[in-house]
Amino acid sequence: MESKSVTFYQSKDIELPFGVKIGALEGESPIVSFSEQVKDPLKPLVNSNINPYSDLQVTVRLYANSKPLTLPVSTSYKSFKTSRKWNEWLTLPFEYASLPLDAQLAITLWDYQDSGRAMVPYGGTTVRLFDPRECLLQRGRQKLKIWLGQAADGLANTKTPSTFSSRNELDRLEQLIKKHESGDMKSCEWLDNLAFRQIEKISRMNLSNNNNHLNTQGSDPFLIIELAQFDFPVVFGETEYEFIQYPKFKPTALQQQQYQTYQTLAKPEIINTGMGTTNTTPNTETSSTDSTRITKVYDPDMFRENLIEAKYRRLIRSHKTGPLDKELKPNAKMRDELNGILATPSIQELTDDEKNLLWKFRYYLTRDKRALTKFLKSISWSFPLESRQAVELLPRWAEIDVADALELLGPAFSNRKVRSYAVERLKKASDHELELYLLQLVQALKFEFRGILKKHNHNSHNSSHVDNGDGLSIEHSALAQFLIARAVNNDVLGNYFYWYVNVEAMDFDNTANSTSNDNNGIGNFFRLCLDEFMAALDETSLNTLTRQVKFIQKILYIAQTVKTAKNTRPQKVEQLRALLSDSKTGLLHFEPLPLPLDPAVIVNGCLPDECSVFKSSLTPLKITLTTPNGGTYAIMFKTGDDLRQDQLVIQLVNLMDSLLQTENVDLRLMPYRILATGPVDGALQFIPNQTLASVLTEHGTILKYLQKHNPDPSTELGVKAPVMETFVRSCAGYCVMTYLLGVGDRHLDNLLITPRGHFFHADFGYILGRDPKPFPPLMKLPIQIIDGMGGLTSANYDKFRGYCFTAYSTLRKSSNLILNLFMLMSEDSSIPDIVYEGGGVKAVNKIKDKLCTEMTEEQAMVHMQNLINDSVSAFLPMVIDRLHNLAQYWRA
Secondary structure, X not given: OEOOOOEXXXXXXXXXXXXXXXXXXXXXXXXXXXXXXXHOXXXXXXXXXXXXXXXXXXXXXXXEOOEEOXXXXXXXXXXXXXXXXXEEEEXXXXXXXXXXXXXXXXXXXXXXXXXOOEEEEEEEEEEEOEOOOOOEEOOXXXXXXXXXXXXXXXXXXXXXXXXXXXXXXXXXXXXXXXXXXXXXXXXXXXXXXXXXXXXXXXXXXXXXXXXXXXXXXXXXXXXXXXXXXXXXOEEOOOOOOOOOOOOOOOOOHHHHHHHHHXXXXXXXXXXXXXXXXXXXEOOOOOOHHHHOOOOOOOOHHHOOOOHHHHHHHHHHHOOOOOHHHHHOOOOHHHHHHHHHHHOOOOOOOOOHHHHHHHHHOHHHHOOOOOHHHHHHHOOOOOOHHHHHHHHHHHHHOOOOOHHHHHHXXXXXXXXXXXXXXXXXXXXXXXXXXXXXXXXXXXXXXXXXXXXXXXXXXXXXXXXXXXXXOOOOXXXXXXXXXXHHHHHHHOHHHHXXXXXXXXXXXXXXXXXXXXXXXXXXXXXXXXXXXXXXXXXXXXXXXXXXHHHHHHHHHHHHHHHHHHHHOOOOHHHHHHHHHHHHHOOOOOOOEEEEEEEOOEEEEEEEEEOHHHOEEOOOOOOOEEEEEEOOOOOXXXXXXXXXXXXXXXXXXXXXXXXXXXXXXXXXXXXXXXXXXXXXXXXXXXXXXXXXXXXXXXXXXXXXXHHHHHHHHOEOOOOOOOEOHHHHHHHHHHHHHHHHHHHHHOOOOOOOOOEEEOOOOOEEEOOOOOOOOOOOOOXXXXXXXXXXXXXXXXXXOOHHHHHHHHHHHHHHHHHHHOHHHHHHHHHHHHOOOOOHXXXXXXXXXXXXXXXXXXXXOOOOHHHHHHHHHHHHHHHHHOOXXXXXHHHHHHHHHHHO
């Protein structure tokens, strides 16, 4: 509200929850002497009587006319060592518009007694929210007197008033600073800077002399709080309600008779709620409709937009880039704080204080590549000046790692210039690196589209119309242009790019997933990327890709035909071989082409006699393909099953293996390839193997199986040394990786081994700790595997543990890369177990917990050793494996 002489707000117009920031308790209460403790043994039970910095809890409550308006709201628990500082905002379920003129805030500090079993009042204070003379709402920083040993009463004639008198010079300066912050004092920037520096010097001198300006009189301690700091003064304004005249109701004689009958038969039941009020509840027959009524109740915790914090952020950052900011360097303590912030995992949220610290030393941090993503997280992108300054710093920053570039392409960053900066960094990655991350980069196109669509609709002249991006092109997306350009120039990247994007487009084309304009738009965007990619291919590459698509379509047709046929398994095998041999299908012999599952393999036909149908309700097919050089390549093709979760697990296993290989750690893993060719179909590489269940049934032990296929009497265990080494290394690799990914439903039928000693897992239907069996172990390590190495006392078992430690330690160093890749897959994911976990940070936190990012290296190794010990000695998984084998026997 504005006039010629004054500008102000009325409290009735501020429809925001009332909030107060509990700052710090200054001063110390007298410590009980030893002689007093002897006289009164109960005094030492109160923590503040023997410890000047004991833990305290603060509760606040609104009062008016000596009656409470709200329930108490308390601070969270904090442990104090050298000072009592909370710095915590408390929001009460009461709006400024509803505050009466005599509103008071009762603040009580509670002390723990008898080792926390009870709480007693340390002290309290009662502060009026409106000035009684000027009717102005109190604002800004407040210093409140604490009445020791008394709880705040909140009464009109309170015995715990907050006011006090002081002649301290710093108190006078503090009042002037408060006037300056409130806008009651004219500002002069250059003079204000000189004054603030001088005040800071005076404060330091007082602190160095142990003369705290808040307790110079030796009086009781007092509390520092902050109230809302609005741009203009707030004057009390009472809401005036319009009077509504309702017509008088005159019941008829029949209505009066019915009402009297109701009172007699359905007398209300009085229920005491224990809060000073009573509820009247009729009997169930007359209130059946009321009992099912749903009432929406406003929850103040859901309202988190805080104008005070936003104003404070703007003041502390000032949106200026002066010479002092560019030369500002942290002291030793602040350097430690900054290093601690930079060492946190990429998915960890930053506090407001951490964000402000990163902003303050932004120019100093440009030399540290780790700091960029943290700095960008501290930016309020809704403020144009702040976002512009952040973007201007991007070219000056040290070149970031690929892991950080992937984080900038995630859902947390929608600024197009930031995402373009990340793409520029990815341009320096090799084709092999891009192949490792391609699955996640395709998922990042979803966030790219939503950022473009948001910008597009924001710039639209017709603000009421929001389209689904039909008019957009890939020119708006730096990531899409980059991926298409690299996919066109590399056949392997082009192969996987096509199938990854095509599956996502097909998924969003499904009516079950296309219920919103946003999802329709993403499907259109994926289709647009495919069209642009195929238009950029030369004639030879386009022809090859077209033939690959037709090849998969033919196999899909055969798989669906065999699956839907109501035949026995032998009959389905004969049907499959007949279809493959039929010249109409064109699969017996064809022009060589790269296999979509593995483009490095060229196939030119199939061997129908070596093809088969597996025992399963989904009827997966085994198809043996031929290569031009006379070799063979066997695949398994499934229809009716979404393979994208298995594809993700195998991709992450390949990534982890690559990270280990970079550190010269070769665990001789042999992850088979998986490619989802549609939302409910796909191909898998078939590797000749045996399940551990069948190995134990046929040979008794894993060791006898290895001895049969790789005998060497000269060795201690009778197995060729390289084969045993392969077995030990691959067991360690898969144990660590499946633990990190939380792979569940592990039993002896999905633990596989090859004759050359390669151990690996199959069937990743449960991840992120989900498991259909009760009490699953964190790491699946059956004792039969340890026996296959020679037992718990063998040298091979010691090697196994050493490889586990090395693999775990190496992968923890790349935790940010793993977490960022998983975050790209977790938002708006179609992966079943990620959807089950709620997606986003909830799912990624499962991986973060397994990486133990908060532990030191020594603690992490102890953790891994405990995992191995618990898994080897676990008894329940052995029982479940026996029950599973029994169930499989009866099922067969």
